[in-house]
Amino acid sequence: MTLHDVVDALNAHQRFLVTTHQNPDGDAVGSLLAMAHLLRAELDKYVVAVLPDPVAKRYRFLPGLNTLVLPRIAGKQGPFDALVTLDVSSPTRIGGVNDLIKPGMTRINIDHHVTNPRSDDVCWVNTEASATSEMVVDIYRELGAIPTPDVATALYTGILTDTGQFAFPSTTAKTLHAAAELVEQGAAHEQVALETYRKTEAKNVRALGQVISRMQLFDDDSFAISWVSHDELDVDHEGFVNTMLDIDTVEIAALIRPLDSGQWKLSMRSAGMVDVAELAKNVAGGGHPLAAGGTLKAADINSALASVTEMCLKALTSARG
DSSP, X not given: OOHHHHHHHHHHOSEEXXXXXXXXXXXXXXXXXXXXXXXXXISOOEEEEEOSSOOOGGXXXXXXXXXXXXXXXXXXXXXXXXXXXXXXXXXXXXXXXXXXXXXXXXEEEEEOOTTOOOOSSEEEEOTTSSOHHHHHHHHHHHTTOOOOHHHHHHHHHHHHHHTXXXXXXXXXXXXXXXXXXXXXXXXXXXXXXXHHHSOOOHHHHHHHHHHHHXXXXXXXXXXXXXXXXXXXXXXXXXXXXXXXXXXXXXXXXXXXXXXXXTEEEEEEEESSSSOHHHHHGGGTOEEOSSEEEEEEEOSSHHHHHHHHHHHHHHHHHHHHO
């Protein structure tokens, strides 16, 4: 399906539940805020924008965040005739929002992950887009809508963070044009860079130090793995796995953190030799070739580490032929 199919679907419905994935990152929050504003202010729709999980502190500067609600609140504000999911690579990734979906609701998915199963009623997946926020910029253009400065800031945040400050291979000339256009429309680009990359709490830095101290290297230092402890779950660990990938010999970096009993969240990054999105399929996950994740079951952290290490070392051996 295409951009035009999405626009037609947005125009055809009146009462929208709009959401994004669990543990929302900058692209998730930015695209969600922008889509909610578009539907509400430009298309005159009834909109409830819901977050499956609270937002990390680094994104709490974003204007309009107070308009987003958690599932227990959203459930009291229906009924809805359509669900829009943004940056959601799998229907399983919206957590408690799944409980709000009723029979007859049209499901509209806007995403850029290569592992997306394209199972929704209207599914626009553009794997060439650097971020879902870049795709939402396209929707604004298609509708002739101009983002407000607040919306431009949200979309710029999504693009900046999902491209690793315009450093990832997914960054294209189109991406940079979109970012420049958002700055022209009033995006607070200096504040975005400051809040998302240059300010952090002391506890986050201490936790990063602990994660790096626990890091294990294998296969001539081509694979790095570490974990977040139960005591460190209250920290913002976004970016921790990227720090391990910064090691010049590392081809795959993996970070594990505990979820519910017996379950572990896995985040992986690749320097390019291995497609970690393919690996993530082994752990009920998905993502991009260079950045992916999933959930695995293991009795304890040692079992989780052993399982992930075996999987990644096999992938490296296979990639080398």
